Amino acid sequence: MNRREFFTASGIGLAATAGLISKAVAQPAEPEFFNDPNTRQPLASDGRSYTPVVTLNGGSLPWRMNDGVKEFHLVAEPVQREFAPGMLVNCWGYNGSSPGPTIEAVEGDRIRIFVTNKLPEHTTVHWHGLFLPSGMDGVGGLSQPHIPKGKTFVYEYTLRQSGTFMYHPHSDEMVQMAMGMMGMFIVHPRDGSHRVDRDFCFLLSSWDIDPGTFTPNTAEMTDFNMWTFNSRVFPGIDPLVVRKGDRVRIRIGNLSMTNHPIHLHGYSFKVAGTDGGWVPASAQWPEVTTDVPVGAMRAIEFVADVEGDWAFHCHKSHHTMGPMGHEVPNMIGVDQKKATPKVAKLLPDYMYMPMGENGMAEMQDMAAMGMTLPENTLPMMTGEGPFGPIEMGGMFTVLKVRKDIAPGDYADPGWYEHPEGTVAYELKS
């Protein structure tokens, strides 16, 4: 029996194993690892009334009950993360993954989190947004000693609020966050309020990974080239699959270095929660884009009453692109006919094509034609849709709303089949 099955069976089932632990604080459970980038099925709830979250291209960390305390085990360690097929990144993360697994619990829970440091340097974990004793806040040097490499520290506190939170290091923070160390921390209301049918969560991050390289440059402050939802880029980000009529929540945390106006097509939504908690209904207003500031969380909610494939993305257009050169000369409208034969003559073994004169859309065609890119480098724009190239990258995915999806089914239903006469068409002369 593998550990995951054992511990994820259910919170109630696990209570029976508590008797095996002789002391209140025994050794931590074997950690669960999240090495593959697929979206996992949500965990079962602990028996109370809440909808467990779906972590995009990740999952929630199983816990065990120990004398009434929910125990989690995080292992901080170097990991490899596939951003999308064709690009593997040397990150630092937790339990085999960047971001780390989502920690999910219920308001009022007593939790104990073991943090084992397998990084090459010390670390800490800060529980971003949670109300807790100052000594549990995880700021290295300020609230606790740094966790030396090879050591395990224990955090233990009671969850006094519900909402959307995050965890990340507060120890060599710039490097460790730029390397991908972060995770979601979801606390469900104890009283069953704010319950939705589908509850998604993910983190925003920014990376500087030069073309042809594998490891983020952590010294970069502004000039990033990879923009991710849960350390994935389009078309590597799973769709948000929703049944028609579902009440949907999407929780977004921003641990990147800039703000992201997150935009949903086809609907208006309301921001129902922020880093500070639930927004009273009287203070919510409808919108289609919400700016998620740095270090903040937003939980948006809507009723998915219209079927379709709806784009869901950051509205900064550079953030929905793969890596691109920001120093390339501007060739819009530049007639390259005269120079082209000369350049082709200089490069007899290379299929030289002048680029950029009529825009950059040709780039995806060229990629399709098999023009090679530097190793471990994704095209600037990519993705094939039912009507042709989608020409996106980075922070872009699709909300798929269908009426014939079973509750709890998150499998990709494929492209939307539009009813007759509902697709834009070419005017025939």
Place this chain on the structure above:
Amino acid sequence: MLASVAIIAAGCSATNLENFPNTERVIERADYLDRKPIPSLTDYQEAAQVRVKELLSQPLTVSAAMEIAMLNTPKLQQHYQAYQIWDEDLVEELSVAGRKETDPTTTSMDWTAAKIALMKSVNTVYRYNFPREYFEVAEEFIDVGEEVRKTYFEAIAAHQLQAMLETTVTATQAAAELANAQYQAGTASLRSQAMQQMTHAETVKALAEAKLEAISTREALNRLLVLWGDDANWTAPERLPDLPAARPSYANLEEYALERRFDALSERKSWALWHTSVDVRSEVRENYATLLTRYDLAKYQQETVLPLSEAVLGETQKEYNGMLMGIYDLIDDTQGQIEAGREYVEALRDFWIAQAELSQAVGGKLPE
């Protein structure tokens, strides 16, 4: 004041038209010149001319250049005349030796010519009784040989370097044309347009210098081979001979050089005036070390640096494909590759020159 006026007056009288020869006197003189018989070509000159034309009908190899030098160099012809071997038989003998030289990269025609001349003199004239003069004559042949070899490789290399620089000019011209097009489309400033034109201008100037260098080295070779008129229009191979696959290796080169330079041309082994053996040994060691270093550098450029420049260009192409780098980066890196190629040609030229110098140091001919 008076003195200078006098000088001017004297000058005037010297150019006085009355002092110029009149028409009759001019005709008289021309008649005299016409009647003066033009000396007919000797058998040697006729045979040599035929052989030179034959050699020049093919792209010029170093061995052909050397044979022409052995035939045409006036100071060597003086020795042939002095030894009374200045005849068509000598031309034939040299051409037989020349035809045996099948390796297009090396030649020992200078050594062969010196040997023929000196051996014949032993059998015929006995004029040179003193070994010192023997060696001086041999040295003249070998000095001509060294000059011809070096100038030959310089000329071929200069031609090749110039041709490669023409490709660089194509590159900067393409960049300049793109800058013009960018300016016209409104995506580049006058300043960046002018900057690209400046870069192009630099390579245009460099090409003019390279062309002059090709002409100068070619003319230096023409002077050494005493070629003029149609004969000066010889064609050269497009490229220097390739670098030998194997690193040169000569055993006991110092002893070989001493034997060749002291003994081989003379029966008299006791003579030791010409060079001290210490000098010869040192020269040989230095020239041999130079040859090996030049070989290693050329090999390094060929096997390491050139592939590196290709790797850089290949990666730039991939980044260009991904719109991660621009067209100017791509053009720059083609120039980088051409420059690495030019450095290889220079290294190869220096290797062949080092080989010519070592040949001279060991007496005109390297061991097999």
